[in-house]
Amino acid sequence: MIFKILAGDKQTKARCGELRLGHHSISTPVFMPVGTQGTVKTLTPQQLKETHTKIILCNAYHLCLRPGEQIIKQLGGIHKFMGWDGAIITDSGGYQIFSLSGLTRVSDKGVEFQSPVDGTRLFLTPERMMQIQNDIGADVIMPFDECVPYPCEKDRASVAVKRTLEWAGRCLTTHKNRQQTLFGIVQGSVFRELRIECARNLVEMNFEGYSIGGLSVGEGLLLMNEVLDYTVDYLPADKPRYLMGVGFPVDILNAVERGIDMFDCVVPTRNGRNGCAFTGTGRVKILNSQYKEDTAPLDQTCECYTCRNFSRAYLRHLFLTHEILGLALLSLHNIFFFQNLMQQVRESIVNGEFRDFKAAFLSRQSD
Incomplete structure (x- = not known):
């Protein structure tokens, strides 16, 4: 991996860079659509390319349950398996496993949990997740x-930080494929000293990039921004910073302002499948009756395939009749909108106008 900072905003911590992963060149800040099961729901790889997507996120936990990592390896690896020649990042699935709540047993060795697929008891360790x-x-x-x-008692969060750091060290020791880039993950809930402790220790381990996890879990926008403000200061300026699972436009803009380079979230596709489109003037809920005879596109300024070819009235019809095409067209538009937003963000940083761009964008949002 090679990461270069190409421009920085003078009024904020926002920066524009280039992330090189093998033959993949990715401009940052970057938004990564989520393809949990090896697919971005309702969209083909070709459609994703048309939205200018360069990198997507898959989930190793889900993929090891189905179809199994050995099948993926046997069939040529995840890129060939899903027909995607862009870059791919895999999350370890820690969030998904711990969200199973009472179905998990956590120890320093690893996590025992019940498979949501067939109910069998499974045991994952840091070493196993690296493999x-x-x-x-x-x-x-x-x-x-x-x-x-969230909320979480400080003592409970402290135990999780110590375990996260221990597991991070074990992952570094086990990780053998140097063609893959391994990031560290900063945990610590909303406790300043725990976040700083975790960040400092991970930096000493010298990961190639750093993720900030455990946010957007109910703590609210103000607390999330506060955590980012002090956490980013303890992460290396010359390595990529990745905010995991955060993806509404206002969240992205606030995080870019604080020096974050990478984002992933199900927000654009999940909203698209539920009939909600992001536009330059706010969200459009396509099932609203006001769009019954509306001949306008979702967004007058958008150049995506959906907006170039279909009216709001037709899209509303698709959702009312439960046609799968409606889910795909809104998801396609939303991904295009997010990628276009990131392009505008990068241009505003290069031009020294990020703060003005952010203010103007938010002022046009009606919701």
């Missing part, structure tokens, strides 16, 4: 970490 991700073959991989819910 799974090495076999899957993504470009960037994540260590096994312990996530905590």
Whole structure:
């Protein structure tokens, strides 16, 4: 991996860079659509390319359950398996496993949990998760970490940080595929000293990039921004910073302002499948009756395939009749909108106008 900062905003911590992963060149800040099961729901790889997507996120936990990492390895790795020649990052699935709540038993050795697929008891360790991700073959991989819910008592969060750090070290030792980039994950809930402790220790381990996990779990926008403000200061300026699972436009803009380079979230596709489109003037809920005879596109300024070819009235018809095409067209538009937003963000940083761009964008949002 090679990461270069190409421009920085003089009024904020926002920066524009280039992330090189093998033969993949990715401009940052970057938004990564989520393809949990090896697919971005309702969209083909070709459609994703048309939205200018360069990198997507898959989930190693889900892929090891189905179809299994050995099948993916046997069939040529995740890129060939899903027909995607862009870059791929895999999350270790820590958040998904711990969200199973009472179905998990956590120890320093690893996590025992009940498979949501067939109910069998499984045991994952940091070493096992590294092997799974090495076999899957993504470009960037994540260590096994312990996530905590919000709210969370400080003592509970402290135990999780110590375990996350121990597991991070074990992942570094086990990780053997040097063609893959391994990031560290900063945990610590909303406790300043725990976040700083975790960040400092991970930096000493010298990961190639750093993720901030455990946010957007109910703590609210103000607390999330506060955590980012002090956490980013303890991460190296010359390495990529990745905010995991955060993806509404206002969240992205606030995080870019604080020096974050990478984002992933299900927000654009999940909203698209539920009939909600992001536009330059706010969200459009396509099932609203006001769009019954509306001949306008979702967004007058958008150049995506959906907006160039279909009216709001037709899209509303698709959702009312439960046609799958409606889900695909809104998801396609939303991904295009997010990628176009990131392009505008990068241009505003290069031009020294990020703060003005952010203010103007938010002022046009009606919701």
